[in-house]
Amino acid sequence: MTAITRGQIEAAIETYIDPDLKSAFTAAGCVQEIKIDNDQVHIELKLKHVCATRHETIRSALTEVIAPVAGSRRIDVHIDQAVEGHPSPKKLPGLAGVKNIIAVASGKGGVGKSTTTVNLALALAAEGARVGILDADIYGPSQGMMLGVAEGERPDTAEEKYFKPIVRHGLQSMSMSYLVDENTPMVWRGPMVSGAMQQLLNQTLWQDLDYLLIDMPPGTGDIQLTLAQRVPVSAAVIVTTPQDIALLDARKGIEMFRKVDIPVLGVVENMSVHICSNCGHEEALFGAGGGERIAQQYETELLGQLPLALAIREQTDAGQPTVVADPDSAHAQRYKAIARRLSAVLAKKSSQGGNFVPNIAVELD
Known part of the structure; x- marks a missing residue:
């Protein structure tokens, strides 16, 4: 049998560009081991992002590119994934079990941020991550209803000082709606709201959350500033619609995170097109291309369109979000694709070194 080398196998692997990483596994440092003998080629991949639904596709793709080099040898590709914690010099006691914190934000209300958040969380879980949701909207909490938590x-x-998160659909969750009656308005000033969020x-x-x-x-x-100043946030995701007025406010959200040194992983464009439930016709009710323009302007990326x-x-x-209600639907697949890319981008940024918890100074021009 013709002899082959590790270099030949690596060169073959490099020809496959993973759509989530947007790079080869070799360049991303995911190839842990290559063993070659007379009978088989064995490859160990260790991914730092989650993509469980694509493991079989990855195996098939790598087998296809390696086969011409391997000859008659059997090709065995083993895939493991392990999310690494975001490096931070300040780890708060209550967050000891959390590896990465991702803020999902928008400049204005009504863009579908909460719906996007819960479906992205479920999509990350479907890809093999352990995920939690904190509903930081103290005035208008909605995650409880979206997760199907009964009023x-x-x-x-626990220990007379901690709450145990309520678990639904495999997600750990906490919300102000779990602590007060849903008809009770939170008539609070900013410091009280910030304090409640921190608690x-x-x-x-x-x-043990990824x-x-x-x-x-x-x-x-207030909540955004408190979060940025006192919590080791790994990164942020901005949700917007293509509408010009929404994009205007989304820019402010991106600028805010940039000022406090929290990286923005990308933009999710929600309500990008309306799909008629009768005929399937698609129409861009709120304009087109807005998410892509703002991503280019701020040198981030458009993670996906919904x-x-x-x-x-x-x-x-x-109380049955799309990713669990219809996991094989086209809508659920979009959420999963965004979740995989989000996970991959965060893994890359974390490997390059994390941000710190900044001090915030307000300057008046």
């Missing part, structure tokens, strides 16, 4: 259900406590975050016993997604309130106010679809709204309102 009046309260979290258990929810730090007094919840988050258990990602904690924080569903941020709209705007760039449609304005009746099914997404109905499923989320019923």
